[in-house]
Amino acid sequence: MIAGTKSGCGKTTIALGVMAALSRRGLKVAPFKVGPDFIDPGHHTRIVGTVSKNLDGWMLSKEYNLECFRRAAQDADVAVIEGVMGLFDGYDGKSEAGSTAQMAKWLGVPVILLVDAASMARSAAAVVMGFEHFDDQLNYAGVILNNLGSRRHLKYLADAMQERIKMPCLGGVIRNENIAIPERHLGLVTREDHPLTRQTIDGLADIIEKNIDLDMLLNDLPVLNMPRPGGEEIVSQAKQVRIAVARDNAFCFYYQDNLDLLAAHGAEIVPFTPLADDDLPQDTDGLYLGGGYPELFAGKLSENRRLRDRIRGKSRDGMPIYGECGGFMYLCEELVDQNNASYPMTGCFPFATKMFPRLKALGYREITLTGDTAIGKRDLSIRGHEFHYSELSRLAPGFQTVYQISDRSGLDRPPEGYQINLTLGSYNHLHFGSQPTVAGHFVESCRIYRHRKNL
Numbered sequence: 001m002i003a004g005t006k007s008g009c010g011k012t013t014i015a016l017g018v019m020a021a022l023s024r025r026g027l028k029v030a031p032f033k034v035g036p037d038f039i040d041p042g043h044h045t046r047i048v049g050t051v052s053k054n055l056d057g058w059m060l061s062k063e064y065n066l067e068c069f070r071r072a073a074q075d076a077d078v079a080v081i082e083g084v085m086g087l088f089d090g091y092d093g094k095s096e097a098g099s100t101a102q103m104a105k106w107l108g109v110p111v112i113l114l115v116d117a118a119s120m121a122r123s124a125a126a127v128v129m130g131f132e133h134f135d136d137q138l139n140y141a142g143v144i145l146n147n148l149g150s151r152r153h154l155k156y157l158a159d160a161m162q163e164r165i166k167m168p169c170l171g172g173v174i175r176n177e178n179i180a181i182p183e184r185h186l187g188l189v190t191r192e193d194h195p196l197t198r199q200t201i202d203g204l205a206d207i208i209e210k211n212i213d214l215d216m217l218l219n220d221l222p223v224l225n226m227p228r229p230g231g232e233e234i235v236s237q238a239k240q241v242r243i244a245v246a247r248d249n250a251f252c253f254y255y256q257d258n259l260d261l262l263a264a265h266g267a268e269i270v271p272f273t274p275l276a277d278d279d280l281p282q283d284t285d286g287l288y289l290g291g292g293y294p295e296l297f298a299g300k301l302s303e304n305r306r307l308r309d310r311i312r313g314k315s316r317d318g319m320p321i322y323g324e325c326g327g328f329m330y331l332c333e334e335l336v337d338q339n340n341a342s343y344p345m346t347g348c349f350p351f352a353t354k355m356f357p358r359l360k361a362l363g364y365r366e367i368t369l370t371g372d373t374a375i376g377k378r379d380l381s382i383r384g385h386e387f388h389y390s391e392l393s394r395l396a397p398g399f400q401t402v403y404q405i406s407d408r409s410g411l412d413r414p415p416e417g418y419q420i421n422l423t424l425g426s427y428n429h430l431h432f433g434s435q436p437t438v439a440g441h442f443v444e445s446c447r448i449y450r451h452r453k454n455l
Contacts, residue, residue: 001034001104001111003083005127009116010146012040013179013204015082019047020205021214022078030076032069034103035084036364036385036429038253038291044082046196047204051256055081055107057098058091058364058408059383059431062106068257068433069107070226078221081109088134091408098408101138108224110141112217113167117157118147118175125160132167141217145172168220171212179204240266241285241446248273250301251326253291258432261439262288267446274330278306285453286320286374286446287311289327291429295355295390298335298343308346315348318452320374320445321423325388328425329353336393348423352394361386364408365428367417371402374422374445375430375438383434388427403428422449 002018004011022029031044031052036059041052053072055065073079083100090099104111113131117124128143143165148154154172161169208214243262245254251274259269270281275297280287294301302308315321315331323331334352335343367382369375376382403417403426417426422445432438 001081001083001100001107001109002114003087003100003104003111004085004114005116005131006086009114010173011082011114012043014114014144014146014173014208015040015080016043016047017179017204017208018212018214019044019080020201021208022080023048024202024205025214027077028075030073030079032072032079032081033084034081034100036431037084038255040082041256042252043196047201050076053257054255054431055103056431057102057106059385059434064433065103065106066226073224073226078218079109079224081107087111087113087131096135101135105137108222110139110221112141112170113143115143115145116147117145117153117172118149121156122160124157125164128161128165128167132165140167141220142168142170144170144212147175148172150174168216170217173207173211176207179207236264237266239268241268241443241450242270242281242283243267243286243288243443243446244270244272244281244284245288246274246290246327247271248275249292250275250294250297251290251292251330253326253429255429255431255433258430258439261432261436262443265440265443267443274304274307275300276304278304279310280307280314284314284319285450286442287314287322289321289323289330291325291327294326294329294345295335295337298337298341301330301345302343308344311346312348315346315421315423318421319449320442321348322374322442323423323425324429325427328427329390331423331425334394349418349420349425350396351392351418353390354393355390358389360388360391361427365413366406366408367428367430368404369402370404370415371400371419373402373419373424374442375424376435376441380435380437382430382432382438384428384430386428
């Protein structure tokens, strides 16, 4: 587990470098990310060639996290998990719930503590000492010092920690602006846009190999024996339906588990790109539009009128369609960007969305369905999260919401979730693993549609 003392200390860059270095050594790396983030797992996947999985202590149960980790790591040589925020940062100040520390203890993995040592001297030892003593149930593999000013700076800090800190100092990385992943309004720039070329990946691996004692780290890592948790195991079913999934620079935010669960329940996942394809894949029985950055590609999306018309027609025909956040924006009639430029979208919903310079919503959400939908029946509860800079600017009268929403503290949020025919749209990103019946229900909705259209 690569964990930081705070957000912004370089976890993603160091985690990517460690993954790249271990992969270059010929080790099969299983990558993971703690928290609901979509962007970091995309970078992990680009680096190691294996799909990165999200682990989350609020959206998902302990048992689900353990099983997800076991399945994804069982054939790997080493699992590398990137934490979220600071090591002990969770939902409140009273417990470890939702924190990286909690996940490390659930999984039984050691922690590499990453310290942003910029402008720090001997005080860095006090910071590390505080983390080391804060929770004696954690096992530390070592500390890495980031954003150092020089090799001399590293020696100064290592000397300060030598007699007071139990965990070994694995090394340090000198400040280098060229290796940082740039940011965009929804977080780091995605793997689709950031040039993680072979040269960049090798550069990250070189930095880790030259500055971090990977041999010491690997020699001290435990061998994990993770028996399968109790509970019913999902047995993959024969393919019954074809679900088209938008995958391109505009729509790139998906939990891999959502796709895996759909596939396990009998869906053939068929990727397509609304930026270039003028029709849905052949024999499509359902449509899944994830989040992303449709506002950055609004012009191109609007120019693809044939596909927009096709999706609107399928919606009216009763095809099960599920869109979240950016996908929901695409299902609306109009997208207005920050410059007030207007772009027509598919028009499945007679709504308009508008981009703003400031964040409009952020946080975990619990959804209770208030009506029957393509993903579940009334009263079903699902967990997810919300993070967006746009909002509905025009809402047709008479539309009923089908989501009753509360935040992670149980406080009510404004109702949301809109459905017309079997088209469901919302700003909330749902994790199907929080309620495994969701995937099966969506596949069944698609199967019924397939049967009806073939009559």
